[in-house]
Amino acid sequence: MEKRQALNALSGMLFGLGLVAFFDETVFHQLLHWHHFYDKSTTDIGLVSDGIFHSFSWFATIASLFMFADLRRKNAFYGKRWIGGILTGAGAFQLYDGTVQHKLMSLHQIRYGVNILPYDLVWNITAAAMLAAGIFLLVNTRQGKKADA
Template identity: 65%
Template sequence: MTIASQNQDKSVYLRRNLWSGILVGLGFVAFFDETVFHQLLHWHHFYDKSTTDLGLVSDGLFHAFSWFATIGGFFLLADLRRRNMWSVKRWWGGVLLGGGGFQLYDGIIQHKIMRIHQIRYVEHVMLYDIVWNLAAIAMIVAGAALIKADTYEPSSA
């Protein structure tokens, strides 16, 4: 195997580790948002600009999306582990990057620009928005740091 071929293989597995983590992180944060803020606390629905019935349908679609992303990410992870090409740091970096990226998208695009829902319908919503978006930024920074620190030493597990 040539050096160019080895580098190409390495590049493929670096991307797969990252995408697997991103999908799992995105799916987990979306699942957590749906379960805690939509179902348990009843703070909002995915789409609040219509009837409660439509809000519940939108929650169901959002929930399905979160699980498809999670399952897809775990299928990629299973393949990486089968090939002994799982890079734990890069994968966890991807999880944090995907989760934080989704949360920041939700907080800025869906909450403020599209206004399809607010995190909570209270007088001082800005406090909730700040905490939500700062948590997202912290996850993105931590994920990027893990990815940068990765030396690509696949786990043998």
């Protein structure tokens, strides 16, 4: 039982990480052109770094969906635990991105040429809220019953 619960959480975390990374790449990098994954070089290097980042998010998402399908096939899917994993993975990645990549490593900022404080606050508070909600669900489903999917 514990292995199945762990796999539900892990599958959800990978899906959440891949989903929020895919959203970040699509919206902020491609549609709005606010930044690249790595902004300390040429535009070409920035585009290559975006491609690597996009590949990472895509592989995480695909791996999570294979795990999801296997859990469903084995009748071992726990919906609330999986949702908890999604929120935990999405929140953890977004908080890591907003603190480590944006501030500590200075790979890029959310946006340039504006006061970034409101952007940072929204990004990191949203991340912390997703992370807290995900952890709450994971803790409360540790010994929970199988949820309908």
